[in-house]
Amino acid sequence: MLELIRCARAVVGGEERRDFAFVVSDGGIADVGDFAAMRARHPQTETRSFPPDRIVVPGFVNGHSHAYQILLRGRADDLSFERWRNNALYRVIPQLEPEDVYWVFVTAFSEMLAAGITTVAEFFYLNGAGNAHAEAAIRAAAVTGIRLVFARTWMDAPGAPEAFRETVAQAEERTRALRAAFPNANICIAPHSLHGASEEMLRAAAAFAREERCDLHIHVAEAESEVELSRERYGDAPVVALDRLGVLDERTVAIHALHLTEEEEEVLADRRVRVVRCPSTNLYLGDGITGLSALLRRGVVVGLGTDANVKPSLLDEVRLAAYLEKGTRRDGAAFKAATALALGTSEGARALNLRAGELAPGMLADFLVLGAGGIDPWSPPVNALVYRGERAWIQAAFVGGRRVYTGELSPLAREAESELARIARRCV
Ligand SMILES: [Zn+2]
Known part of the structure; x- marks a missing residue:
């Protein structure tokens, strides 16, 4: 299934891009560009948009x-x-x-x-x-x-x-x-x-x-x-x-x-x-x-x-x-x-010999959605992430175009935490 991901803000090649979009196909990134151009190139594709206060970055x-x-x-x-x-x-x-x-x-x-x-x-x-x-x-x-x-x-x-x-x-x-x-x-x-x-x-x-x-x-x-x-x-x-x-x-x-x-x-x-x-x-x-x-x-x-x-x-x-x-x-x-x-x-x-870590054609569609609330409006997002980035900024994670983290621990992760406490008590 094809999906067009619209990002009000994104980090591409180490720099911020505004109203950027990329096409996800079969877990990979098939095409990237300005949203208007991408919409014109892929008119039938369903669009997923993130709010303007979010920044999309590679995982x-x-x-x-x-x-x-x-x-x-x-x-x-x-x-x-x-x-x-x-x-x-x-x-x-x-x-x-x-x-x-x-x-x-x-x-x-x-x-x-x-x-x-x-x-x-x-x-x-x-x-x-x-x-x-x-x-x-x-x-x-x-x-x-x-x-x-x-x-x-x-x-x-x-x-x-x-x-x-x-x-x-x-x-x-x-x-x-x-x-x-x-x-x-x-x-x-x-x-x-x-x-x-x-x-x-x-x-x-x-x-x-x-x-x-x-x-x-x-x-x-x-x-x-x-x-x-x-x-x-x-x-x-x-x-x-x-x-x-x-x-x-x-x-x-x-x-x-x-x-x-x-x-x-x-x-x-x-x-x-x-x-x-x-x-x-x-x-x-x-x-x-x-x-x-x-x-x-x-x-x-x-x-x-x-x-x-x-x-x-x-x-x-x-x-x-x-x-x-x-x-x-x-x-x-x-x-x-x-x-x-x-x-x-x-x-x-x-x-690791993987085609990932960039929002570019041919790469795996592994990316994060950050809340921009903690980022000073005058700061480039890359600098903010590297010098001040917090885990709390990460609101979603996608692997192969699939959302695998939604901003809070899943029921499975919570179950695992209690199992872990039991295992830790046993393995002394
Ligand atoms: Zn080691």
């Missing part, structure tokens, strides 16, 4: 999330990375049954939609007992309506919980089975990291991604301890080591890529690796601060992710990315609001 793209980590909120704060991982993450998450995963993910995905996140790349590592947990997570995305990129983790590090670990053969076989069971889902693979996956597993994952033509997500250089481990185990810095193992090419999405040498930045650019940065998690876990400009200058595509989901908000990630860049370079002119917003929308979509 946010969350390039990296572990949804179940919402269970750690408030009880794993203020720990070192090692203690957070070993004493909280490794203790709580393995207790989840598939049914728990479903409710935890419905809660997390509902929160994300309310925060304007229309796509999430979920890096999912509860695969030790088979695919039942992964299937529950994929069902949760479908029922909430969020667009899901499912990065199915491969992990075999001896130190990790059994609930996360698989042999290479199990990971291959189960990933194939999952892709076959959900042919319409976007399922790629995610060998955990240099410390979470063995050399054999990393090489097998790279071969699998080539053979199956799917993306490969991997944590890279998140903490300085990983750099040390890489030098000890492989004799090189993480990016150089991964390159030698054949892991890096245009299918690779490097998560974090925080502690890099200039040589490593160059390798990422040469291999056309995409990067997802997670500023709030890197700060929360004390993993470090590094600038983005060097990667962007080299032409690397960079998106943003909410990772540990202490507060799943791309508005926060976008703002932090801009502030950190200005602060580390000691230059308020170092980063523009429109560049920051693009990291959370159009560039984030490119990082």
Whole structure:
């Protein structure tokens, strides 16, 4: 069905447009332009209009999330990375049954939609007992309506919980089975990291991604301890080591890529690796601060992710990315609001190999409707969103042209919240 969406105000290509319209067809954007021209070009098409005090913007793209980590909120704060991982993450998450995963993910995905996140790349590592947990997570995305990129983790590090670990053969076989069971889902693979996956597993994952033509997500250089481990185990810095193992090419999405040498930045650019940065998690876990400009200058595509989901908000990630860049370079002119917003929308979509994050022909019809009441009338909406944007401004979210958030939590999301409280009490 065709639908003409009329927007009194919209953000297009990082700038405001007045009386703008676009045609939604089969979940995608087929045509865009001024409303009068669009009305003339598509005379039979039904029109949906938003009131003049609303602004339509592209939906946010969350390039990296572990949804179940919402269970750690408030009880794993203020720990070192090692203690957070070993004493909280490794203790709580393995207790989840598939049914728990479903409710935890419905809660997390509902929160994300309310925060304007229309796509999430979920890096999912509860695969030790088979695919039942992964299937529950994929069902949760479908029922909430969020667009899901499912990065199915491969992990075999001896130190990790059994609930996360698989042999290479199990990971291959189960990933194939999952892709076959959900042919319409976007399922790629995610060998955990240099410390979470063995050399054999990393090489097998790279071969699998080539053979199956799917993306490969991997944590890279998140903490300085990983750099040390890489030098000890492989004799090189993480990016150089991964390159030698054949892991890096245009299918690779490097998560974090925080502690890099200039040589490593160059390798990422040469291999056309995409990067997802997670500023709030890197700060929360004390993993470090590094600038983005060097990667962007080299032409690397960079998106943003909410990772540990202490507060799943791309508005926060976008703002932090801009502030950190200005602060580390000691230059308020170092980063523009429109560049920051693009990291959370159009560039984030490119990082996931999706045609989304822009109100342009050929893109997925994923967009938000904002109440303009909180935006100063003299302020460009992009600047307002990046520097002052609030979740409360988001009045509706559409995925593939379908309204999936209406400004308040759905009955399902409320049910999930009470289930979550029960699960949290049990998993101590
Ligand atoms: Zn992560």
